[in-house]
Amino acid sequence: MSTKKTNYSFIGIAFIILLFGIIFVPKIVDRIKGDDVTRIESRSKNISTNSEGYISDLMFLEINGESKKVPQFSFTDQDGKTITNIDYEGKVYLVEFFFTTCPTICPRMNRNLVQIQNTFSGLEDFGVASFTINPDNDTQEVLKAYAEKYGITNPNWHLMTGDKNVVFELANVGFNIYAGENSNVEGGFEHSGNFALIDKNGFIRSRKDNFGNPKIFYKGIISEEEKEDEDGQTEEISMLKEDIAKLLKED
CATH class of the missing domain: 4.10.170 (p53, subunit A)
Known part of the structure; x- marks a missing residue:
């Protein structure tokens, strides 16, 4: 049974x-x-680069299969302080290459940057890194006067000067943003009018283009008010503000 x-x-x-x-x-x-x-x-x-907390949908710029980080640098800013890439750790920031006597695009770029500065006023984890490509003229004192002229008040916005060859190397190789001397152009120098967006961990970030690839850089010349230039290119300052806000939320 x-x-x-x-x-x-x-x-x-x-x-x-x-x-x-x-x-x-x-x-x-x-x-x-x-x-x-x-x-x-x-x-x-x-989220392998940041295993804890929120990470936005902004892409990483990859070169040879690795996410590109800001290279090491060390320059003197408008207050005479030595500023390195370490000073920007834990901050979302923008990178530009300019010179104070630029008669064309630099004034427009920096007016747009000041507007962005004012949008994120009071935030300790937002900054700007401005590197002059004419350090022979742009001394600490010149940069200080330039900052006052444009209303640069963010303590994390450093206008930096140093060895010219090092600056060109940083621009063309470190950030892939063109900068060089050209005696045939007005002002004697030529450079890109784009901004690079850097996250809190030092990675270059951007949104996707229409083909799903990273845009890499943001147009810095056209203002939000202009909306587009004479060639029909649309402004990207509003887009940049949105993406800065995204990165500020990341850990």
């Missing part, structure tokens, strides 16, 4: 296992085919 009960128990267990397989295994297979598991794994990979 006990043997029969045992057999009935085995039969019941086998039936339950069979029923589970019929009902649930196809659902698990469908979930894998639908990439639900893959999506979860991808999320964990996307």
Whole structure:
């Protein structure tokens, strides 16, 4: 009698296992085919640079499969202080290359930067790094006067001067933002009018373009009020403000 009960128990267990397989295994297979598991794994990979807390949808600039970080630098700012890349750690900041006697795009770029500065006024984790490409003229005193003229008040906005060759190397190689001397152009120097956006961990960040690739840089010449220039290119200052706000939320 006990043997029969045992057999009935085995039969019941086998039936339950069979029923589970019929009902649930196809659902698990469908979930894998639908990439639900893959999506979860991808999320964990996307936050590998910051495994804790919030991370925005802004892309990292990758070169040779590695996210590009700001290179090391050390210059003197408008207050005579030595400023390095370490001083910007834990801050979201913008990078520009300019010179104080620039007769064309620099005044427009810096007016836009001042507007951005005022938008994020009072935030200790926002700053700007401005590197002059004409250090022979742009001494500490000249940069100090320039800062006062444009209303630069953010204590994390450093206008920096140093060795010209080091500045050009930083621009062209470190940030891939063109800067150089050209005696045939007005002012004697030419440079990009773009801004680079850096996150709190020193990575260059940007949003996607229409093809899903990082935009890399943001147009710094056209103001929000202008909306577009004579060539029909639209302003990106409003876009930049949105993306700064995103990075400020990251840990």
